[in-house]
Amino acid sequence: LLRKRIKGANVVSITQHNFDRIIEIKVKKDKYYTIVVELFDKGNIILLDEDNNIILPLKRKRFSDRDISSKKEYQFPEERGIDPISISETELKELFASSDKDLVRTLAMNNLGSLYAEEIIKRANEFEEIDKHTPSTDLSGSQIANLNKAIHLLFDNLQEEHFKPQIVKKDSKEDVVAFDLVKYDGFEKTYFDNFNEACDEFYSKKVNTDIKNIKEAAWNKKVNKFEKRLKLQEETLDNFHKTIETSQHKGEVIYSNYTTIENLVKVVNNAISKDYSYKEIGKTLKEAKKNGLKEAEIFESIDKMGVLTLKLNETSININPKLTIPENAEIYYEKAKKAKKKTKGATIAIENTKKQLEKIKAKKEVAMEHISVPKKRVKKNLKWYEKLRWFVTSDNVLVIGGRDAGTNEAVVKKYMDNNDIYLHADIHGATSTVIKLEGNKVNDSILKESGEFAASFSTAWSKGFTTQDVFWVNPEQVTKTPEAGEFLPKGSFVIRGNRNYIRSAKVRIAIGIVDYEGKRLMAGPVDALETHCDNFIVLKPGYTKKTAIAKKILHEINEDDLITLDDIIRVLPSGKCDVDEEYHLRKKYEKN
Template sequence: DEEIVRVLATNGLGSLYAEEIMLNTEISKKTACSALSGEEINIIFNALKSVFEPLEKRQFKPMIVNNEKEVEKLKQENPDKKYKAKEDVISINLSQYEGFEMESFESFNEACDEFYSSKVKSEITGIQEAAWNKKVSKFSKRLEKQEETLHNFEKTIEDSQRKGELLFTNYVQVDNILNVIKGAREKDYGWKDIGKTLKDAKKSGMADAQIFESMDPLGNITLRIDDVSIALDSKKSIPDNAEVYYEKAKKAKRKIKGALIAIENTKRQLADMEAKKEKAMSNIMVPQKRVKKNLKWYEKLRWFVSSDGILVVCGRDAGTNEAVVKKYLEQNDIYLHADIHGAPSVVAKVQSDSLNDNLLKELGEFSASFSSAWSKNFTSQDVYWVEPDQVSKTPVSGEFVPKGAFIIRGHRNYIRGAKLEISIGIVEYDGEKRIMAGPTDAMKHHTNKFVTIKPGFTKKEKIAKEILSRINEDNLLSLDDVVRVLPSGKCDFI
């Protein structure tokens, strides 16, 4: 048989309120359900009603509770034991949180906002701090290594100069050993035999031999003078051996200047990085849920604003193609269409007598780029434009005009070889910042923060992520916002 607290918890109450109910009775929460008497069942039922009575009466007491201070005190009293602080957000007072620190709020929503946002911020802070610490660590480790190198140079200078000086202050003793070696070599003694002879002389108490330590097969000896081991080439004189050490000290001195400059540069870079970290950590914000904004009528279509400030729209599909012509094509506008099957109806809010070469170029690029020429990987496409009264939905006898299609009557004005290329950026238009996809010349006129794409081989979802990372500095856009404005088909950056 299951324990009563488990039955309460698994039947909709959850562990928090199951525990609370049992705390309001004198019955053990581990009592098996089958062992409960009728009276005990009534006691539990009354405790349940008592716990939730404030909710029925709408007597809410939203608060955040925690026992951090109590846990800190326990840790100080028993440092070897592990204690974990508890924190919760509740809408009514619970006896199991008696003695906890409490922070009250006007509403449960406010309490939840504070509780969960602080947790999210703590997590974000941890992640950001780890990332910044990695950057700071790069410079601190470099500085540590450079300072260690500087210390080694200084030690080399000190050691080398001391060894050179010791050779001269003990000149007679060292010279006697070198003369012994030289004399033995003149009598054709080998290095091994000479070394053995010097060791034997040291053991026998010969005064000059007391500084001798060892000899290698090439005739290099090691002497120990004033607890300093000095390596010498026995074939060289004392001044020549001393010069080797003095030259070593000089080289180290020359390197110290560069080491000091490198250390100062690294200290400056480290300070800059720590300042950036401090600024970034102080500016950490809790991400807010993105509120879906109401789109303007033109944002439900494809659109751009020309360099001259002309609004241009086109359909996204058959349904919006119909709307573009029937709802938005007016007498003072012009109608455009790429000369290829599978192209949208384009409406430019400009009179034909106001057209200029630059505007026609922009209109052509926009119309061509959002046609099927993009998915076919074309680099250019012809586009034509006509007056509104040349656009009709009325077919000749025996013809059928499908949804989104129109009949063009009369002369067509062509824009030859319109380039397939679209730029995407955030522009200020109609009182707000909006994402716009249009010709590069138009984009340059409205913003300097944009990217340009062409027909290519990369999935547009991948391209959209990269675009988002490049232009979304103010966190205005979602990935869907970017995908929505891209041409149909794969793309590549220019």
């Protein structure tokens, strides 16, 4: 809707509403429009007509005193806080008289924030000592006068445009401000030409750090998964070794105390044969142990299944009286054997996990080194032809084309000379293409490449055509004067006389970095790119979105970090693309 209503409009004024976080951009096209940008809460953009009625908001919202929806009159939010640029001493007195908070909180909560509240108090202290924690109602008349003076001294910088954009730093504290602050005396300061540059530098670092932290946390989660698994596997293997050691030792203890254990087992089995319960047997053996009976010295307990727990040489073992002594020992030896078998599988699992852990750590390291973070935008000094579509033929002849209706007009009216050649795809919706001969003679190679260029940057691409006819004429045949009663829209021209045709020009382009008046990105016919660079990508009409294909191209050709994703998207044809894999495979085989 914004594009439909205000594209091509002239900006009349940009103002801030009072001291609020609201920007009004007034523009004029066929009529006046106002774009209101609300920079509070989650933000909003609202388009208004001449009568201040809402045409359409980005987000529809309804408040108790405001209705942000179509066809409603736009109302500014209720004014809150103070306007430090225009506030008077009387208004400041009224503010403090009605506040139940201390000085610094009263200023901070009335549009100033903590930083500038403290700055005002520091500046006022140059005239009179004022404690920032003084209750607002306790301030004297002279203190209020000096605070008012400090407010105007500080914010006069805004009105008089005395800006000193800077990033201040001291230890871990870092901030960006528009002018010198007393609060930041003693801080290391880096000055910038304008506040936008200062903010760009400050916040891009912050955003980049946040992105890296988020990415690192995601990778750490993956690494931790394998580290936890490894720790658990190592603990399990350690337990197997302990089981082997303790089980073998218990088996040996049983054999080394064979007679002692056998004697006790006989006593227990004898009692069982006389129908004594396990509870009674346990009680009797404990009393016997207490009374010093030698056979009962090793007894500890008996469970409800009749299994004895004995203590021999500081080692606790379980003996089932229903089994022989060797059978009891074999239980422990068998347990040790099973644990030993499991150690092999556990060792293999640990080695596999270690390999996986190293692999994921290596991936993390590579990912963190090549992490994609927003880069500070640097305005490029484009050559005149880079503002259009362009390429250089294999014969080093510059060919230009329009990007839209406006640049189509410019190509013909501003850049086409008498000895040039004009080309246009024989289809509705195409770029006006001009071969800048500049004394060179036109040949079949130049016409073929220029024809492919004109065909590719036409609606033939978005329609999925593989070839397209293109015609060419001399400059004097191109006119903006229509036949009587006809109308020519912007960017359109009338061709007089005979047309020369380039039949079945290929709808295909290549993209690469060429050295033409310096290193720059060029999109043009394959033959031209083959001549001027070694590393390029050939594209054809397809099904992949521009952003996805641009990322792939960027990865392949941006060896010296010369270009950005936006640069590539800008030179792509209108419509979806695919990489011409057949071309690249053929070239690969030719090299081999």
